[in-house]
Amino acid sequence: MAERRIGSGPLARVEGEGALHVRLRGGRVEEVRLEIFEPPRFFEAFLRGRAFTEVPDITARICGICPVAYQVSSMAAMEDACGVAVPEEVRALRRLLYCGEWIESHALHVFFLHGPDYLGYDSAFAMARDHRGIVERALQLKKAGNALMRVVGGREIHPVNVRVGGFYRAPAPAEFAAVADELEVAREFALEAVGWTAGLPCPELEEDFEFVALRAPGTYAIESGRLASSGGLDLAPGEYGEHFAEHQVPHSTALHSRLRDGRAYLTGPLARYALSGDRLSPLAREAADAAGLGPACRNPFKSIVVRAVEILYAVDEALRLLAAYAPPDPPAVAVAPRAGIGCGWSEAPRGMLWHRYAIDAEGTIQDARIVPPTSQNQARIEQSLAAFVAGHADLPDDELQQRCEQAVRSFDPCISCATHFLRLEIERC
Amino acid sequence: MLSLVVGVGNAWRGDDAAGPAVAERLRALAPGIEVRTLDGDASALLELWSGHEDVALVDAASSGARPGTLHELRAHDPALPAAALRSSTHAFGVAEAVGLAAALGRLPARLEILAVEGADFSLGAPLSPEVSRAVDELAERLARRGCAPSRR
Numbered sequence: 353m354a355e356r357r358i359g360s361g362p363l364a365r366v367e368g369e370g371a372l373h374v375r376l377r378g379g380r381v382e383e384v385r386l387e388i389f390e391p392p393r394f395f396e397a398f399l400r401g402r403a404f405t406e407v408p409d410i411t412a413r414i415c416g417i418c419p420v421a422y423q424v425s426s427m428a429a430m431e432d433a434c435g436v437a438v439p440e441e442v443r444a445l446r447r448l449l450y451c452g453e454w455i456e457s458h459a460l461h462v463f464f465l466h467g468p469d470y471l472g473y474d475s476a477f478a479m480a481r482d483h484r485g486i487v488e489r490a491l492q493l494k495k496a497g498n499a500l501m502r503v504v505g506g507r508e509i510h511p512v513n514v515r516v517g518g519f520y521r522a523p524a525p526a527e528f529a530a531v532a533d534e535l536e537v538a539r540e541f542a543l544e545a546v547g548w549t550a551g552l553p554c555p556e557l558e559e560d561f562e563f564v565a566l567r568a569p570g571t572y573a574i575e576s577g578r579l580a581s582s583g584g585l586d587l588a589p590g591e592y593g594e595h596f597a598e599h600q601v602p603h604s605t606a607l608h609s610r611l612r613d614g615r616a617y618l619t620g621p622l623a624r625y626a627l628s629g630d631r632l633s634p635l636a637r638e639a640a641d642a643a644g645l646g647p648a649c650r651n652p653f654k655s656i657v658v659r660a661v662e663i664l665y666a667v668d669e670a671l672r673l674l675a676a677y678a679p680p681d682p683p684a685v686a687v688a689p690r691a692g693i694g695c696g697w698s699e700a701p702r703g704m705l706w707h708r709y710a711i712d713a714e715g716t717i718q719d720a721r722i723v724p725p726t727s728q729n730q731a732r733i734e735q736s737l738a739a740f741v742a743g744h745a746d747l748p749d750d751e752l753q754q755r756c757e758q759a760v761r762s763f764d765p766c767i768s769c770a771t772h773f774l775r776l777e778i779e780r781c
Numbered sequence: 782m783l784s785l786v787v788g789v790g791n792a793w794r795g796d797d798a799a800g801p802a803v804a805e806r807l808r809a810l811a812p813g814i815e816v817r818t819l820d821g822d823a824s825a826l827l828e829l830w831s832g833h834e835d836v837a838l839v840d841a842a843s844s845g846a847r848p849g850t851l852h853e854l855r856a857h858d859p860a861l862p863a864a865a866l867r868s869s870t871h872a873f874g875v876a877e878a879v880g881l882a883a884a885l886g887r888l889p890a891r892l893e894i895l896a897v898e899g900a901d902f903s904l905g906a907p908l909s910p911e912v913s914r915a916v917d918e919l920a921e922r923l924a925r926r927g928c929a930p931s932r933r
Contacts, residue, residue: 456822464877475880476877476880476881477880477881477883477884478884480881480884480885481884484884484885484886487881487884487885488885491824491827491881494824495824495825495828498821498822498824498825507821508821508822509820509821509822
């Protein structure tokens with residue numbers, strides 16, 4: 353049978369450079385590969401020899417969408433290595449900064465990258481012409497997130513105000529007045545947006561995911577917590593390496609992370625929601641219920657609804673944190689280096705991000721390991737796509753391609769982060 | 782009359798600083814023009830140019846042309862290739878901001894995108910001599926457009 357290759361244009365609206373390769377033989381899925389060819393970035397190597405205080409500024413550069421995730425995980429790891437616990441006020445201010453990142457990253461993804469798929473548009477521009485109100489308000493929402501990052505972090509991309517031990521400067525409460533007003537407006541829209549995403553036409557699908565996410569007592573984990581899983585794991589950051597392993601695969605410059613028993617797992621919004629959905633704020637919880645999400649959502653195409661719930665939660669939580677805000681004084685605690693190993697993690701918008709560093713007595717980094725969410729999800733994304741293609745192999749090529757792209761985007765992969773663009777190819781043999 | 786100039790680029794990446802460099806020169810040359818710089822999320826452009834009718838956006842280009850070459854694009858030009866503006870696979874770039882503003886009817890009546898071809902985008906590098914000359918010329922040209930209404 354003649355070989356058929358379809359659709360090798362770039363797969364857009366994901367972060368970074370990659371391609372999806374699907375091979376079908378007689379309607380049966382032979383292979384699905386999420387190929388990542390973004391060049392390796394060697395961050396772990398060039399962190400060696402740098403000072404322990406440099407990690408938040410260096411690792412922030414791994415990603416322009418989720419720099420705060422890198423900063424917070426790296427600082428937590430260094431504070432762990434040095435045996436320092438930051439005061440509650442510092443933790444709260446980090447969480448506030450992180451809410452800004454969740455808002456702007458999720459708003460970009462829901463309304464500009466992923467939303468157009470559901471309504472049959474090939475870009476956010478095309479969608480904007482017909483859904484002007486939604487897009488205008490989504491821009492305002494994203495702007496509120498950016499503003500929050502600017503006030504806390506000094507600027508909205510790659511914040512400069514964070515340091516191991518805390519912050520260089522604690523904003524005065526009055527500096528938040530304007531952003532609090534923006535967030536109030538954003539909360540109204542975020543609430544409506546949950547309903548909007550829930551009403552989008554969506555393929556029915558139920559998958560058996562092994563969910564992995566941080567969980568924290570009494571709150572939806574963002575900047576800290578213990579690792580939980582649907583299989584019952586309950587781990588401290590230092591125990592991650594015992595239970596998970598990274599593997600090289602020939603078709604990707606990103607390592608694949610799996611459970612030690614070889615199973616693929618999923619981190620990110622669906623995992624967080626399944627493991628901590630009972631810890632959302634009342635407003636976000638009600639919105640999730642009204643959207644029909646139930647206690648867990650196992651349809652990756654519905655991840656857009658969970659992201660919308662998380663936007664609402666992040667706005668709500670930011671307003672709560674602002675109402676209770678007391679500037680940390682001093683803005684940072686002293687952190688003296690000592691020889692040792694430290695691990696830290698946090699919930700990046702795309703999922704759990706783990707850092708591990710070994711430093712010497714002077715604080716010079718001897719070894720660095722960074723496991724971003726997309727590395728963790730890559731194997732599971734391939735598995736999910738294989739199942740999806742198997743169930744929809746009768747679709748015409750162009751529709752199958754469009755659906756596969758939508759499926760990839762539903763995992764919001766950040767390929768730049770994981771490598772340490774996307775082209776889609778369907779091959780029918 | 783030109784009322785806003787936005788310099789786009791990273792001041793610490795060699796010739797990528799062309800936009801911010803034009804902005805800096807214009808501040809001295811044409812106090813009547815509002816001058817802003819942007820090194821982050823380009824979605825902010827929609828807010829920045831709101832209320833302005835004649836806007837110039839100065840950026841760096843890397844197209845393989847001779848360093849210092851000035852590329853002139855009109856945002857309203859239907860032939861404007863989206864790829865001409867794409868500089869990042871990340872986030873929200875100038876192309877997205879212009880495309881979105883066009884879709885939302887939020888483009889200024891006149892929006893010129895002026896991109897100076899760079900030679901060296903290394904970290905910490907100074908402006909290349911050709912780019913530095915182009916930056917001076919462009920700043921003077923824009924300053925003249927701010928003083929009197931002219932079609933350039």
